[in-house]
Structure formats: structure tokens, C-alpha cells
Amino acid sequence: MKDTGMELQKTTSKTSLLNLMVLKAWRERWSDSQWGINIKTVLPRGVSGDVYNLADCILQQAVIGSNANPLVLSYLKHSLCAHLVSHAAVLKRISKYEHFSKVYCVTSLLEFLQSVISGVTCRSKPEEVMLPGSVVSLVYWLMQIFATCTEQFAVGGKLSPEHQVLIDNTTEVIENIISNDFLMGILYIGKQEDPDFFGKIREKYSDIKSSLISSGYKPNNTSIEKKLHRLAYVDVVQLHISRIESEQVEPISYCVQPLLAVEVLLNPSSDTQFYVSELLMIQRLKNYSMVRLFYEIIRAGFISLSNVIETSHDTMWGAFTFFKVPLIIKQLNALSHHKTNEVDHIPEVVEALDILLEDTLILDFMDTKCSCNMIEYLLNDWKKQQLVNDVHIKRFSSLREPISTLLQKREVANQAPSIINFIIRAEVPLSGVLKTLSADYNKVQEALLGVLCQVLVGNSFDLILSVATVEGRLKTFVSRLIQCNETSKQVPGEVGKTSVTRSTLFDVSFLMLTFIVQKYGSDVVLSENGDSFFEKWVRECMVERNKPKSPRNMVALCDENKVDELLLSLSKPEAQLKNSNLTWQDICMNIPGVLYQVLVAWENETLSSTDVKGILDSIKCRLFSFSVCAASFLCAYMQTVREDEFLKPLNMVQQFLSTLSPEEMSSQDNTKERLGLSFQIIRKMQHDIHPSGNPKMRSLTVTQNLVSHTPLIEQFKDVWRSVSQHGWVPVKAAQILESLLQAGGPVWFVTQLVEEILKCKYTKDMMKTMDIVFAVMHLDIERNTVAILERIVPLILFNKSGSEDITESQSFILARLCVYCIISNLETRTAPLKKRSRSEDIDETDLGNAAKIRKLTNPESSDNSSSSDFAMETHQSSKEPPSIIRDPLQSSLQGMFKVFAQFVATDELSPRVYFIFQFISLLVECGKDRVKPVLKLLPNNLVQNLLKVMVTDEITVGLICRIYDLRINTGRQSAVSDLCLWRNINLRKLSIQL
CATH class of the missing domain: 1.20.1050 (Glutathione S-transferase Yfyf (Class Pi); Chain A, domain 2)
Incomplete structure (x- = not known):
């Protein structure tokens, strides 16, 4: 036997050659009597390549009697060491032994398990497929042994010495399994592979627990019940993971205020969810x-x-x-x-x-x-x-x-x-305005006019809009103003005070609506296919920031006969516009045609400057909404002409911004408020198409001008200096940063932000800056995330010129920022940011007023059930990971992972490789199940190659099991394959130490 063992130890060839040598040794050196078994029944003549049958045959012969044959078990152990049989096959075969009455055989098998359990591993793909099921079966077998012993105690009131040895050995094997991370990982995978069979393990554990309680049996190892529970309810949280992200809560937060500052700027009307x-x-x-x-x-x-x-x-x-x-x-x-x-x-x-x-x-x-x-x-x-x-x-x-x-x-x-004080008090006027707007128009015209004009006094309109926005009542306010404007359209033949009141209501409602559309955008406050006069005018004639309109199309929509009639009445001061057959809405739609003819005539010197001024004054002295319609066309026209043709339409717009004489101011009711609002609207239109360096003009816009004599990089440095000094993002700084993003684009913008992180000397400062940068990137989180994944990370890490400059701490912070951005995209973004979030308003018809809004979350309110259902639905949806990743994020991730695969395919351990490890680890730690769609994109063998290059204890069983989706077969196979490689690397390291 000794010579044969030496021959086997020297063997390094394939399994078939080992099999030949073992067969030869068995047949030539030993007789049946020496082994006490029938060799022919164990190994028939010829070479058997099926190592699983070999293990089965040997174990059958080992426990064929009332006691186990130690020589056969010794040979089986030797075969395991020589890789002639697999651990998976041996464990599976042991778990099939059901003769628990043969205490000595079971004890021998347990002793055999004690000697080999610490070295369980796999060497080939067939073994890997079998191993999870084998470990699960073995655990169930151990549970059966423990249950048999407790039942014997329940019957006899005590355990025989043999059964006591049996239960002690079982306990030792269970402890060895629990202390072995590899086996626990394989057990967890086996649980996912066959949940029905694993349910039997839990049932058996419940029986054992009940038996322990009812019989009063107390094992020598008092913690065995907890260990059995851990096996029966094995979970991924029990699998150790070496965290690189600190679990300690930071004492000061630098991301909540910047994040809210950005979101309130971009999405003021978003709902609570x-x-x-x-x-x-x-x-x-x-x-x-x-x-x-x-x-x-x-x-x-x-x-x-x-x-x-x-x-x-x-x-x-x-x-x-x-x-x-x-x-x-x-x-x-x-x-x-x-x-x-x-x-x-x-x-x-x-x-x-x-x-x-x-x-x-x-x-x-x-x-x-x-x-x-x-x-x-x-x-x-x-x-x-x-x-x-x-x-x-x-x-x-x-x-x-x-x-x-x-x-x-x-x-x-x-x-x-x-x-x-004004903000708090604005809630009551808002409810009053909405209530008045919803009343019968024919009965409240005078009161409605007084309420709307009062809203325009001072800064009340801004405050009311702010309250309406955050309470989700903005769209309700707009829809009722549109209804007021529709009802106030001119009625042919109507004269007297009723007509004057109607015209003023038409004017003030038109101006208020235009101001709201300028402030929030038509996509936010208007219906997509609204058929009201105002909505049609906005779609066809209103110039908006980032939404250019064609002046040719505006002119083409005009009625030539109405244009001629309107031009005639405006050209003759004695011909009062109010005596014309044209309605107010007709004038608004046909003013572009009039002004186009005026511009052409002025260019051709058919009209003098005095004539043009007279026509513009005639427009301005009537309804102020006419001035806004005229300015909208002129601003659109200025966007299409050459620089030498720009001056005349610009001067025409300026004419609409000139003050009225005292006589003109007193000719209409509430002139001051309406004129002031029209000035704001026209200045905003002018500024959107021709930004000014005047600081006073900047306050009229949400953002700083996109055109400036100061280079973008200097503007960025100025605003970021302010952010760094504060440690948070001031409201104006958020507005300027949004303009810089629009002007410079996401790649330039994110490059500047990342450079600010890398400038920091200390890790604490880098963490602080990274949190602010992460929040600021929510100005457009999807485009900014794509920029950092596609352009910034490859430029900093994977370029030869920059790969040596980045430190380990910088690499970690950069990986952390990338992971945070990916998670934000997965969890909170399902559509384009601004369009989606700004349009989610609550209908005032359903809510009634502010008090009803607050009842949504009042536990005593009648609507509590719907609120609770919504809360549960939101919570459940927040737990479920998204099923897919949309482009362009998916393409960006796939491209970056391909780069990852190239750098881990070599044996060189570099900062790049460590960044890849940090990135994957942080994805798993921070994203948990929510990043499963991202982890599915990892290339095949990426983790295996990473294991080979790093050879580090930081890659743990818990990390590997969390990377793959164990609900599907391919995920389980990949996880087992990586775990076996991890196991063999660690065994090799252990053997070197020994």
C-alpha cells in the first residue's frame, strides 16, 4: 500500500492516467482477503472515467457491514487528495446513506467528514455544477442525524454513549461548515438552486427545535441550536464582505442641501414622491x-x-x-x-x-x-x-x-x-384667487378683476406662484386662468362697462399666463394639445428660451385681410382700434403680419421712423397683451437676421418698454400693474435672445446669461469658490451652475467638477467635495453620469499620461462618485428629468384647498386609506430593482466594462486594477439588489481575472455571491466557478505558508 501511495503522489497526469494506475495497483498488489472486500465489484476490468461512480462504489464497500472499513475510507481520502474523485461526488454519496441505526458506520462517516471538510473544493466544471446540491444534501443529512439522536433521547430520556459520540461528531462537522466561508457560500447558492429541497431542511430544523423543547434535552454545545438555525436560514447577509465603504455615519452632511437646492431649482412643482x-x-x-x-x-x-x-x-x-x-x-x-x-x-x-x-x-x-x-x-x-x-x-x-x-x-x-411673513401669508390669497376663478364668470367679473389686479401689486404674484408650485396647485391655477381668458374673449357688439371689464380681464389673464409660461416653461404648465386661444398662441407665436420659433411661420398663419385692416387702423390715429371689427384674439394672432410689413416698409424707407413709432404707440396704448405679442414676434425675428439687420427690430422692442404719459396711464383701469407685468415679460423675451451684461437684467431670468465676456472656466471657478467657502450651494450658485452646464455641455462641466475633487490634498476634503459634486450633477444626472463613465474615467485612469498621477484615495473617491451617480440614475430617473418632474402637479379639483392637501398624510382624515396604499406602493417600488437599464447609460456601462476586462486580462497589478475592484465593491455595498441590472453587464470572467491579478483577501465569498444574480442558472454557475477559484487560491496560499 505504501508503494502504491508513493506512485499516486508522484502522478501529475490526467484523471484517466490516475485511474489506470489505481486499477493496476488494486489488481496486482493486493488480494481480496487483504482488503476484506470484493475488488471486482468495486472496479470492473477496464478503465472507468466516471469518477462519481468510483466514489459511489468505494463508499458502498466502506459501509457494507455493521462497521465501516477504515482502509477503504483511507483510500477514499487518498483519492480525494489525488483528485481521482471529487469532493462533490463524495459529499453527495455520503448524504445518501440512510442507515442511521448503524451508529458506528455513521460515526465513521462523520469522522471522515471532519478530516476532509476543511479541504473541500472543485477542480473542474462538472464538479462545480454538482457541488451546491451536494452541500445542501449533506446539511440535510446532518440534520437527519441530529433529529434521530433527539428522538432517541425523547424516547429513552437519555442518550447512549454511542449516540452521544454521534451527536458530538455531528456538531463538530456543523461547526466546521459554518466556519468555512466557502461552504456557506456554496450552501447559499444551493438554496437558490433548489428552494423546495431547502424547505425540507427548514422543516427538519423546526422538528429538531420542537423536539429539544419538548424533551428538555440540552446538548453539550449549547449554541448548536443557533448553528442549526444559521444553516437552515442561510442568507447573503451572513456571508462576510470586506467593506471598503465606511459603515460609520458621517458627522456632517454635505450632500442633502446641495441636492435639494438643485432639485428645487429644476423641479419646483414636482410632487412629494x-x-x-x-x-x-x-x-x-x-x-x-x-x-x-x-x-x-x-x-x-x-x-x-x-x-x-x-x-x-x-x-x-x-x-x-x-x-x-x-x-x-x-x-x-x-x-x-x-x-x-x-x-x-x-x-x-x-x-x-x-x-x-x-x-x-x-x-x-x-x-x-x-x-x-x-x-x-x-x-x-x-x-x-x-x-x-x-x-x-x-x-x-x-x-x-x-x-x-x-x-x-x-x-x-x-x-x-x-x-x-409674506410667504406664509400667500397661502390664503392663493386659495382666494382659486376660489374666485372657479366661480360663475358672469356673476363675479368685477370681483375677479379686482382680485387678479391685486395679485399683481408688489411681489404678491411671485409669492403666490411659489406657494402654488410647491403645493402642487400650479397647473390648477393655470387651467383656471386659461378658462378665464377664454371666457373673456371679445364678444362682437358688446359695449359699455361690461366690454371694458371683459377686455381688462382678457388682458390681465393673458399677461399672467405668459409670465407663468416664461417662468416654468410651456411643457410644465400647459397641456400638450390644449385647444384654447392662449395655448394655441403659445405653441405658434410665443418665443421661449431654448424653443426657437420661426417668424416666417408666424406670418404665414396670419389672415391677409385682417392684417390689412389692422395695419390701416393702426396707421391712422383718428381711426380708433376699438372701432375695428377685429376681436382682441384676432389682433394677437395677426400682429406678426402687421409688424413684418412695417419692418419691410421701414427697410425700404417707405415708412419713416416717426410712422413706425406711431404704429407701435397705437399698439401699446391699447391692451398690453398686444405689446407682448408684438415683442414675441420681433424677438423671434431677431434670431434669424444678420447683425446689420438687428438694430431696427431691437429698437421696436425698446419702444414697447417706454413709459406711458400720465394721460395714457389714467385712460385704463389698473394700468400700472398690467404695464409693469408686460415690461417684465418683454424684458425676459429680449434677454433670452440677446443676453445683456447688465446685472439688473440677470435677476429677470432663472439662470445667468449663456453669453458672457468672461470665459466659462473663470465663471465656474468664481461660483465654485463661493460653494467651497459656504460648504453648501447657495441658490444663485445653483442657477449659475445650471447655466454653465447648458453652455459648456456635460463633459466639460463634469471635468471641472472632478478636477475640484482631485485638487483636494486630504481625504476628508475630497469626501466633502465629492458629496457636493454628486448633488450638483443632478442638474442633469443622466447626461452627467454618461459623461463621467464614457469620458472622464477613461481619461483619468486608463490614459498612459494620467494613470500614474492618481493616488489610491483619489481612485476610491472617483469610484465612489461613479457608483453614487449610477445608483441615482437607477433609483430616481425613469424619464428625462425636467420634463417629467416639472409636470407632476396635483389637481386642485381633487384637493380643494391647502387643508385638503394636508389631509393626504393626516392619519385621521377620510382619505387616509388611499394615502397608506400610496405609501406602501412607493415603499415596495423602492425595494424592487429596475428590470432594465436604458440607453445611453447602458451603453456607457458596457463600454467601461470592456475597458475593465482588458486591464484585468494581464497579470499586472496596477492602480487601474484596484480602481476596478473598488468600483465593483462599491456597487455591491452601496447599491445592493438595486444594482443587479448593472452587475449583469459585467463581462464573463472579469471577476475571475480580477481574482487572479489581485490575489487579495479583500475579495470575499460575500462579495462574489452578491455580484451575481443567483435566481438564474448562469448566475449560479458563474458564482460557483468564481468561488472555487477563490477557494483554490486560498488553499494554495495556505499550503505555501505551511
Whole structure:
């Protein structure tokens, strides 16, 4: 036997040659009596290539009697070491042994398992296919042994020495399996492969647990029941993963406020679910508790609110903080599955406010700015939402009252009226306007005119729009204004006061609608195929930013007879336009034809400058909506002419911006408000097609001008310097960054952002900058993600000139940014950002007013059931990973993975390879099941090649099992193959150490 063993140890050829040598040794050196078995029944003459049958035959002979044959088991162990038989075949064959009454045979098999279990592995594809099922069968077999022993104890009240040895050996084998990461990974894969059979293991475990309780049996190893439970309920969370992303919660967040600043800028009218989805994504990425998330949301609102400027677009943040944030918090709380008996407040909100009170700097600033105790001011409104109750308001207010009073006294001399007061008070006028607009038009014309004109006084219109936007009532407001405009169209033959009131209502509603479309975009506030006069005019004649209109088409739509009639009446001052047969809506649609003829005549010197001015004055002195229609055509015309033809239409637009004489101002009711609004609209149109360097003009637009004498890179550096100094994104900075993205494109924009990260010297600063950059990239997350994957990463990492410059910490931060962006695309983006998110408004008809809006999340309201259903649906959808990835993200990922495959195909360990490992690890750690569609795109053998190159303990069983989709056969096969390679590499390392 010794000589044969030496021959086998020297054998390094294929399995068939090993088989030949073993057969020869068996037949030539030993007789049947030496082994005590019939060799012919074990191995028939000839060469058998089926190693599984070989293992089966040997084990059959090993346990053929009442006791196991140690020589045969020794030979089987030797065959395993020589790779003549596979571990999968041996484990499978052992699990088939059901003669548990033969205690000594079972004990021998358990002892044999103890000696080989730590070396279980695979060497070929057939073995890999069989291994998960073999391990699952073995676990079930061990459960059966344990169950047999407990049943014997239940019957006799004690265990025989033989059964005690049996249960001790079983316990030792179970412990060896649990301590072996490889076997636990294979067991988990086997669970996915045959869930029905694995259900038998759980049933057997339940029987064992019940038997232990009923019989009172206490094993020597008191933790065996927990170990059995771990085997029966093996899960991926039990598989160790070497995390490269810290599980510790960062003390200061730098991404919540910038993210909200960007989203409120781009998507002010988005519904609550849009913000909830993004905030839940942040919570998962950052491991925030619900208390911490609530605190960050409230703090972000206060920080941005401190940046609000009077009468500007930034008032949106005040409305967001007071009206949208409570709804977001209630929705998040509904999704948290946190059961509480409290009905008048949310405990997590109270805890968040306790943390906020420690941030005295922001609270002191807000108290000074708003001339009030900001906490008390805010909580009085939140009480209606049942976020806090009277007890909390009293406690928090009292804590801030001394400081707040002192601050207000110090600033009393220089205090200006707080914009916050106006924002809060704007909710009531909005409800009043909507109520008046929904009333019978014929009965409320005078009252409606007074309400609409009052809205235009001061900055009330901006504030009301801000509140309507964040409360989801903007589209309702617009639809009712359109209805008012339709009803106010001129009725032929109507005269007197009724006609004057109707014309003023037509004018003011037209101007208000045009202002709203300019501010939010026609795609957001208008129906796609609306058939009202105003909607048709917008589609055909209104010039919009980033939506050029053809002046030729405008002229072609005009009626020649109406153009001639209108031109005649405008050319003769004595011919009053109001005596014309043309209606107001006809004039709006035919003004382009008139102005085109005027321009041609002026160019040909048929008309003088004085004649042109007279015609323009005749237009301006009537309805101010005519001036807006004229300016829209002229601005569109200026976009199509040469530079030397630009001046005349520009001067014509300027004429509409000239002031009226006192007589003209007094000739119509509410002239001042309507004229002022028309000036704003015309200036905005002019600025969109011919940006000005005048700082006053910049405040008229949402973003900074795209055309500037300052290079884009210098503009970016200026604004980023402001962001770095603040540690958050001011509202104006978000607007400028959005303009720079539009001007420079995503590749240029993301390049500048990534360079700001790489400039940082310390990891802490890089992490801070990366969080801000991640938030800013949500200005257009899809295009920016494609840019960083397709252009930035290859340029920085995989270019020869730059590959040596990046450090390990920089590589990690860059991988982290890429992963964050991919996850954001998967979780929150299903359509183009602006168009989708801006159009999701709640119908006011269904909600009624602000009180009804708040009832959506009120647990005592009658609509609570629908709210809960929505919350559950949202939570479930957030758990389910998306089934597909859309282009261009999918193409970008596939291209990057191809580059990955090239660099891990070599044996060179470089920073590039480590970046690939970091990227895959972070995808798994941060994205979990949500990134399964991304991981499916990984090329075949990428992970195997990565294992061969890195040879590191950082690639663990848990990581490999999380990479693949184990619900499908190909995923399981790939996982087993990688695990076996991982196992063999580790065994080789262990053998070298020995």
C-alpha cells in the first residue's frame, strides 16, 4: 500500500492516467482477503472515467457491514487528495446513506467528514455544477442525524454513549461548515438552486427545535441550536464582505442641501414622491437614521432659506420649507414602517428638532433675518400637520425665546420686512384667487378683476406662484386662468362697462399666463394639445428660451385681410382700434403680419421712423397683451437676421418698454400693474435672445446669461469658490451652475467638477467635495453620469499620461462618485428629468384647498386609506430593482466594462486594477439588489481575472455571491466557478505558508 501511495503522489497526469494506475495497483498488489472486500465489484476490468461512480462504489464497500472499513475510507481520502474523485461526488454519496441505526458506520462517516471538510473544493466544471446540491444534501443529512439522536433521547430520556459520540461528531462537522466561508457560500447558492429541497431542511430544523423543547434535552454545545438555525436560514447577509465603504455615519452632511437646492431649482412643482425617492436614496447611501434624515431636511431648508433674496425667484425656497417639507416628512414617516401610538406628533421629528436646537448659528441667523422666533413660527404651522403638538411648541419656543428676543432687539434699527411673513401669508390669497376663478364668470367679473389686479401689486404674484408650485396647485391655477381668458374673449357688439371689464380681464389673464409660461416653461404648465386661444398662441407665436420659433411661420398663419385692416387702423390715429371689427384674439394672432410689413416698409424707407413709432404707440396704448405679442414676434425675428439687420427690430422692442404719459396711464383701469407685468415679460423675451451684461437684467431670468465676456472656466471657478467657502450651494450658485452646464455641455462641466475633487490634498476634503459634486450633477444626472463613465474615467485612469498621477484615495473617491451617480440614475430617473418632474402637479379639483392637501398624510382624515396604499406602493417600488437599464447609460456601462476586462486580462497589478475592484465593491455595498441590472453587464470572467491579478483577501465569498444574480442558472454557475477559484487560491496560499 505504501508503494502504491508513493506512485499516486508522484502522478501529475490526467484523471484517466490516475485511474489506470489505481486499477493496476488494486489488481496486482493486493488480494481480496487483504482488503476484506470484493475488488471486482468495486472496479470492473477496464478503465472507468466516471469518477462519481468510483466514489459511489468505494463508499458502498466502506459501509457494507455493521462497521465501516477504515482502509477503504483511507483510500477514499487518498483519492480525494489525488483528485481521482471529487469532493462533490463524495459529499453527495455520503448524504445518501440512510442507515442511521448503524451508529458506528455513521460515526465513521462523520469522522471522515471532519478530516476532509476543511479541504473541500472543485477542480473542474462538472464538479462545480454538482457541488451546491451536494452541500445542501449533506446539511440535510446532518440534520437527519441530529433529529434521530433527539428522538432517541425523547424516547429513552437519555442518550447512549454511542449516540452521544454521534451527536458530538455531528456538531463538530456543523461547526466546521459554518466556519468555512466557502461552504456557506456554496450552501447559499444551493438554496437558490433548489428552494423546495431547502424547505425540507427548514422543516427538519423546526422538528429538531420542537423536539429539544419538548424533551428538555440540552446538548453539550449549547449554541448548536443557533448553528442549526444559521444553516437552515442561510442568507447573503451572513456571508462576510470586506467593506471598503465606511459603515460609520458621517458627522456632517454635505450632500442633502446641495441636492435639494438643485432639485428645487429644476423641479419646483414636482410632487412629494419625487423628493421622497431622492432622499431615501441618500439615506441608504449614507446610512442615516430617520431622525438624522429629518434633521438634514429641516437644516437644508433653513440654510437655503437664509439665502432667500427679496422679490426674486428664490422665494420658492420659503414656500418649499414651510409647505413642501412637512409633506415630505410625513411621507417618509409613512414609509418607515415605524409603529407608534402617538397620533398628534412624530417622535423622530421631535428628536430631529432637538438636534437642530444645537445648531445655534443657523437658528440665530434665521431669527435675525425673519424678525421672529423661527422655531416657534415654523412649528405653529407644523402643528396643523401633526408633526408636533402644543407641548413641543411650548418647549422649543421657550428654549429659543431669550436668544431670539435679544437678537431682534439688536437689529431693530435696521430690520427690513421679512419675506417669510409674506410667504406664509400667500397661502390664503392663493386659495382666494382659486376660489374666485372657479366661480360663475358672469356673476363675479368685477370681483375677479379686482382680485387678479391685486395679485399683481408688489411681489404678491411671485409669492403666490411659489406657494402654488410647491403645493402642487400650479397647473390648477393655470387651467383656471386659461378658462378665464377664454371666457373673456371679445364678444362682437358688446359695449359699455361690461366690454371694458371683459377686455381688462382678457388682458390681465393673458399677461399672467405668459409670465407663468416664461417662468416654468410651456411643457410644465400647459397641456400638450390644449385647444384654447392662449395655448394655441403659445405653441405658434410665443418665443421661449431654448424653443426657437420661426417668424416666417408666424406670418404665414396670419389672415391677409385682417392684417390689412389692422395695419390701416393702426396707421391712422383718428381711426380708433376699438372701432375695428377685429376681436382682441384676432389682433394677437395677426400682429406678426402687421409688424413684418412695417419692418419691410421701414427697410425700404417707405415708412419713416416717426410712422413706425406711431404704429407701435397705437399698439401699446391699447391692451398690453398686444405689446407682448408684438415683442414675441420681433424677438423671434431677431434670431434669424444678420447683425446689420438687428438694430431696427431691437429698437421696436425698446419702444414697447417706454413709459406711458400720465394721460395714457389714467385712460385704463389698473394700468400700472398690467404695464409693469408686460415690461417684465418683454424684458425676459429680449434677454433670452440677446443676453445683456447688465446685472439688473440677470435677476429677470432663472439662470445667468449663456453669453458672457468672461470665459466659462473663470465663471465656474468664481461660483465654485463661493460653494467651497459656504460648504453648501447657495441658490444663485445653483442657477449659475445650471447655466454653465447648458453652455459648456456635460463633459466639460463634469471635468471641472472632478478636477475640484482631485485638487483636494486630504481625504476628508475630497469626501466633502465629492458629496457636493454628486448633488450638483443632478442638474442633469443622466447626461452627467454618461459623461463621467464614457469620458472622464477613461481619461483619468486608463490614459498612459494620467494613470500614474492618481493616488489610491483619489481612485476610491472617483469610484465612489461613479457608483453614487449610477445608483441615482437607477433609483430616481425613469424619464428625462425636467420634463417629467416639472409636470407632476396635483389637481386642485381633487384637493380643494391647502387643508385638503394636508389631509393626504393626516392619519385621521377620510382619505387616509388611499394615502397608506400610496405609501406602501412607493415603499415596495423602492425595494424592487429596475428590470432594465436604458440607453445611453447602458451603453456607457458596457463600454467601461470592456475597458475593465482588458486591464484585468494581464497579470499586472496596477492602480487601474484596484480602481476596478473598488468600483465593483462599491456597487455591491452601496447599491445592493438595486444594482443587479448593472452587475449583469459585467463581462464573463472579469471577476475571475480580477481574482487572479489581485490575489487579495479583500475579495470575499460575500462579495462574489452578491455580484451575481443567483435566481438564474448562469448566475449560479458563474458564482460557483468564481468561488472555487477563490477557494483554490486560498488553499494554495495556505499550503505555501505551511
